[in-house]
Amino acid sequence: MEGIIHHICRWALIVAVCCVLGCMAGSVFAAEPGDGEGGDGATDSLSLRFPVRPTVAPDYESLAKDEFALDLDTPSNVVTEVEYDPESGCYIVRTKVGDWDIATPFMLTPSQYYDIDMRHSMQRYFNRRNSMTEGRSVKEREPFNVLDMSFASGPLERIFGPGGIQLRTRGTVLISTGIKSTKTDNPALSLTSRRKTYFDFDQKIQATVNASVGDRLKFGMNYNTDATFDFDSKNIKLQYDGTEDDIVKSIEAGNVSMTTGSSLIRGSTALFGIKTQLQFGRLTATALVSQQNSESRSVSTRGGVQTTPFTVNADEYDANRHYFLGHFFRDNYDEFASRLPLVSSGVKITRIEVWITNKSGNYSQSRNIVAFMDLGESKVLASDYWRPDPAISNTSNRSNNLLTVIKDEYPDARNINMVTQALAPLQAFGIEGGREFEKVESARLLQPSEYTLNSTLGYLSLNVALNADEVLGVAYEYTYNGQVFQVGEFSSDITVSDQSLYVKMLKSTTLDPHQPMWHLMMKNVYSLGAYQVEPSNFKLNIKYLSDTTGTPINYLPIARLSHKPLLQVMNLD
Structure with a gap:
């Protein structure tokens, strides 16, 4: 409403100015009869086409008159005050500049004052409503913003x-x-x-x-x-x-x-x-x-060294990282390590190549390989189709006839694209791909910095654990009792790069606890998730969660073992 009034006032002001200019151009001062020279006198006032309310209201009619749109605001130093006179019961209207009256005060009856106050209240109310309506209309005209x-x-x-x-x-x-x-x-x-x-x-x-x-x-x-x-x-x-x-x-x-x-x-x-x-x-x-989604831990220090307790369950071993190179090393591990720190194995691994499935995109040192589970085994075989050599008890290519049979009877297995078709007749003897053997195209050769080899006890520790769909194969050479033995083929043995290498498989894409290869993965290694652990301050406790008491205890509730701590039962103390 107020916006419409503003537009009307603007056009009215333009029309008024145009009329004034037109009157001035056409001798706006009209001659009226009166005293003057020649019997005609010109008035000294200008007749206003649009009336303006006086700044100082001289009477009730001027004060109650509605404010016209063209009226200018009253100066801030001119103040109109209303005082109540209890003796007369009337209201006195004064117009002041500071403490001085600039007009003659006049009196209003109560009914006149209430009428003026109601007019001003209604005017303020409608002005406020018009401003709210104008604000909403402006907001509605704003463009839509999805943000x-x-x-x-x-x-x-x-x-x-x-x-x-x-x-x-x-x-x-x-x-x-x-x-x-x-x-x-x-x-x-x-x-x-x-x-x-x-x-x-x-x-x-x-x-x-x-x-x-x-x-x-x-x-x-x-x-x-x-x-x-x-x-x-x-x-x-x-x-x-x-x-x-x-x-x-x-x-x-x-x-x-x-x-x-x-x-x-x-x-x-x-x-x-x-x-x-x-x-x-x-x-x-x-x-x-x-x-x-969070976890809080408390850390204590003693003598400037941080001490942190760790709790590891027996089934939380470091999986898919540590492997024996053959059943010969696994079966004799306790005997070889019975006199630590002296290892009485007589074994020295002098050369090794470790191959895994290539997922890094690095093909600088890659070869096609075919890994066999029973390669180099003499006593623990997954298939009785391979004939072991009783004269060789340790792991070697000559421990059974697997490598000889594959080379002589299945020559097409050297081609990585024909491995499945070439070895398909072995299914009649229970030898299936993905279990007893795996083919890996462009397998990656690990650098010595990516694994740790124990050359006397015959096991391998990878820096990074393998995924379930990755294959691990090795070829190594070692001396035992003065003789040299080899398991698998090295990349230098087959110089033609597009021909596959035959290696010993330590892990396949199928994890089956019933297969002999399952036992080659070491399950006695645990990760604490810490580094720089001092052996002198390291303490190990082995506890058993008792179903009877519901709390961990350091002994087995068995008659003949209840008096011995588990550390002594496991020969760790």
């Missing part, structure tokens, strides 16, 4: 309170895309395998979304790909706040926190679940169902 939206809640306002539905999104999104192509000029690889092209995608997102329905329901979400911890990268919370008289004070869903007033029971701040606060009179109840 800052606001809607009226309608009937939902009775449930969630006033405020409407609001959604604000802030943040930055940086997406990098590209294509990487690498080419390796390795004659051992086929032309299609020399070039590797893959899609490279990277993103950095820091976004915050805040939404609200009324003044009770709020939703917040933070997403930061550069967060230090994983549970901090995504933070989602939906919160409902009740009123003072509601039973449900608040309901929170998403990332919540739980604080307690006791030092014995500590709360946690990294929780994901549902939390609610209820009040029944003077009783306040807080319920929480969540998943904890």
Whole structure:
């Protein structure tokens, strides 16, 4: 309404100015009869086409007159005051500049004063309503912004309170895309395998979304790909706040926190679940169902050295990292290590090549291999098709006839593309691919820095644990009782790079505890997840979780072993 009035006033002012200019151009001063020279006198006043209310109201009619749109604002130093005279019961209107009256005061009856006050109140009310309507119309004319939206809640306002539905999104999104192509000029690889092209995608997102329905329901979400911890990268919370008289004070869903007033029971701040606060009179109840995403640890130091307790279960061994090179070394491990630190094995491994499935994309030292489980074994064989040599009890290519049969009767197995077809007749004897043997195209040769070899006890420790779908094969040479033995084929034995190597398989893609190869993986090595552990301050305790007491004890509740600690039972003390 006020906006329309402003437009009308603007056009009225333009018309008035044009009329005044036109009158001036046409001798606006009109001659009227009166005293003057020649019997005609010109008036010294200008007749106004649009009336203006006087600044100082001389009477009640001028004060009660409606304000015209062209009127200028009253100067700030001119103040109109109304005083009540209790003797006469009337109201005195004074117009002052400072403490001085600039006009003659006049009196108003109570009815006149109430009428003027009602007029001014109504005028202020409609001006305020017009300003609100104008503000809404301006906002409605603003363009739609998907990052800052606001809607009226309608009937939902009775449930969630006033405020409407609001959604604000802030943040930055940086997406990098590209294509990487690498080419390796390795004659051992086929032309299609020399070039590797893959899609490279990277993103950095820091976004915050805040939404609200009324003044009770709020939703917040933070997403930061550069967060230090994983549970901090995504933070989602939906919160409902009740009123003072509601039973449900608040309901929170998403990332919540739980604080307690006791030092014995500590709360946690990294929780994901549902939390609610209820009040029944003077009783306040807080319920929480969540998943904890953080962990707290206490560290103590003694003499400048950090001491940290570790608890490891017997089945939490370091899997897929430590392997015996053959059953000969596994069966004689206790005997060879019975006089530690002196190892009485008579074994010295002088040469070894370790091959694994190539997943790194590095083909600088790669070869096609075919790994056999029973290669080099004489006593523990998965298939009775291979004939062991009783004269050789230790592991060797001559311990059974596997390598000889494959070379003589299945020559096409050298071609990696024909291994499955060439060795298919062995299925009639229970020898299947993926169990007794594995073919690996472009297997990667590990560097000596990627594993640790115990050359006297005959086991291998990888720096990185293998995945379930990876194959591990070895070829090694060692001396035993003055004789030299070899297991598998070295890359120098087969100089033609496109022909496959026959190696000893220590791990296949099929993990079967019933296979003899399952026992080659060492299950007596545990990782503490620590480094620089001092042997002098290291203490080991072995405990048994008793079903009777429900607590760990350092002995077995058996009649003949209950008096001995488990350390002594296992010869570790």
